[in-house]
Amino acid sequence: MINEIKTIARRHLAAEGANLSLRAVARDMGMVSSAIYRYFPSRDELLTALILDGYQVLGDAAEAADAEVTDRTDLRGRWLAVCRAVRRWALAHPAEYALLFGSPVPGYAAPQETTVAASRTPTTLIRILLDGFTTGVLADPGPDELPGPVHADLATVRDHLFAGLPETLLARGSIGWIHCFGAVSFELFGQLDGLITARDEYFDHQMRRMADLIGLP
Amino acid sequence: MINEIKTIARRHLAAEGANLSLRAVARDMGMVSSAIYRYFPSRDELLTALILDGYQVLGDAAEAADAEVTDRTDLRGRWLAVCRAVRRWALAHPAEYALLFGSPVPGYAAPQETTVAASRTPTTLIRILLDGFTTGVLADPGPDELPGPVHADLATVRDHLFAGLPETLLARGSIGWIHCFGAVSFELFGQLDGLITARDEYFDHQMRRMADLIGLP
DNA sequence: CTTCGTCAAGAGCAGTGCTCTCGAATGTGT
DNA sequence: ACACATTCGAGAGCACTGCTCTTGACGAAG
Numbered sequence: 001m002i003n004e005i006k007t008i009a010r011r012h013l014a015a016e017g018a019n020l021s022l023r024a025v026a027r028d029m030g031m032v033s034s035a036i037y038r039y040f041p042s043r044d045e046l047l048t049a050l051i052l053d054g055y056q057v058l059g060d061a062a063e064a065a066d067a068e069v070t071d072r073t074d075l076r077g078r079w080l081a082v083c084r085a086v087r088r089w090a091l092a093h094p095a096e097y098a099l100l101f102g103s104p105v106p107g108y109a110a111p112q113e114t115t116v117a118a119s120r121t122p123t124t125l126i127r128i129l130l131d132g133f134t135t136g137v138l139a140d141p142g143p144d145e146l147p148g149p150v151h152a153d154l155a156t157v158r159d160h161l162f163a164g165l166p167e168t169l170l171a172r173g174s175i176g177w178i179h180c181f182g183a184v185s186f187e188l189f190g191q192l193d194g195l196i197t198a199r200d201e202y203f204d205h206q207m208r209r210m211a212d213l214i215g216l217p
Numbered sequence: 218m219i220n221e222i223k224t225i226a227r228r229h230l231a232a233e234g235a236n237l238s239l240r241a242v243a244r245d246m247g248m249v250s251s252a253i254y255r256y257f258p259s260r261d262e263l264l265t266a267l268i269l270d271g272y273q274v275l276g277d278a279a280e281a282a283d284a285e286v287t288d289r290t291d292l293r294g295r296w297l298a299v300c301r302a303v304r305r306w307a308l309a310h311p312a313e314y315a316l317l318f319g320s321p322v323p324g325y326a327a328p329q330e331t332t333v334a335a336s337r338t339p340t341t342l343i344r345i346l347l348d349g350f351t352t353g354v355l356a357d358p359g360p361d362e363l364p365g366p367v368h369a370d371l372a373t374v375r376d377h378l379f380a381g382l383p384e385t386l387l388a389r390g391s392i393g394w395i396h397c398f399g400a401v402s403f404e405l406f407g408q409l410d411g412l413i414t415a416r417d418e419y420f421d422h423q424m425r426r427m428a429d430l431i432g433l434p
Numbered sequence: 435c436t437t438c439g440t441c442a443a444g445a446g447c448a449g450t451g452c453t454c455t456c457g458a459a460t461g462t463g464t
Numbered sequence: 465a466c467a468c469a470t471t472c473g474a475g476a477g478c479a480c481t482g483c484t485c486t487t488g489a490c491g492a493a494g
Contacts, residue, residue: 236481
């Protein structure tokens, strides 16, 4: 039942865009709107559930894309594969992507759970670097003039999730992830319209430049 | 009159978030909602007006930040100044930033005018590179393995707006702009929550790395 | 003094999230 | 088999939204 609601809600999201209507979902289920409230205490809760699912599905796609690269030492190939998977999912589910990564819905404060669910995809990316470093494929590039406070922030993240990873690699990897997010959002939110037509190639080019910046062989 | 509506609408936008209510604006003006329709044929038109204004104000801020750097040969300083100005404006006007660069409002198709208004800020950035190149401060870094179709897209943009600029510089500058957008959006849309606390420094660090990637001295 | 255009008000339509109450169905325990 | 409890969905209703249409007041031209 809950799953049926979510499925129909996702369909509405894809069709209509961000403003999901509980009543419309209920109508599609042959129910009356108040019946939905048996299963979700509010519209925001339904959105939260969709967001959590979205992060999960995206994380799965990212991990699958990484796993598909047979040569595990091909860090650049793995990095590009994950980035492409993120973009592919975003293009296939623009409304859901906007829900996850777009402007926050006014009045809706994302619960703590969403922020941890959100970390799966970037974790997949950074883990590629950790993988490369522990297997010796990727060397510690040495210090990168990180400002002190940033150093502290990154150290915390590193100790939490990527024990042993040189901070410089974490910093560069984060930039790479942020740029992946930025490039996808830029395209999806219409900022590329009228400027770039070869979008696949443009995205790949950007991600390659990021791989260069990270220092991926 | 039109200006008063826009001013109050902006205030509501800042206070409530993206879902701007015409009736609330009218109420604040001591008018009835239908009176607004004398001045704006629809809510979307009002949003469009706000968007156009926003791009204009942001463009002004970017140009002013660039102009404030007295040493015109300090390309890196100029680049950072503009990026910081963009972020500063975004943090000061999050709802407006979301309107310009966030997820598109469902059912609302941005008119052509907005896309040209949007180009002012990136134009300011890229013009720094053009400036540096024409004055000899910045050398042509040579080809950057641009895919063919991207090459064609960028050539069109270059011939339109930045005559004489080497394509490689345009490509790198675009990446820099996209990353500026990405970093600001990432922070503003809550993706940094719980991870990075030193946000000023982190942003600056990213922009410096981008300046490195572009090759700014 | 009349006409004309501008302006705002008001009613009304269809839609929204959400709350509440009330019946019907579906078990479950004795 | 009966009584009880719980679950479910329907329906009405509240306050809100964007938007349309009609009506009436006001002031400036002719």
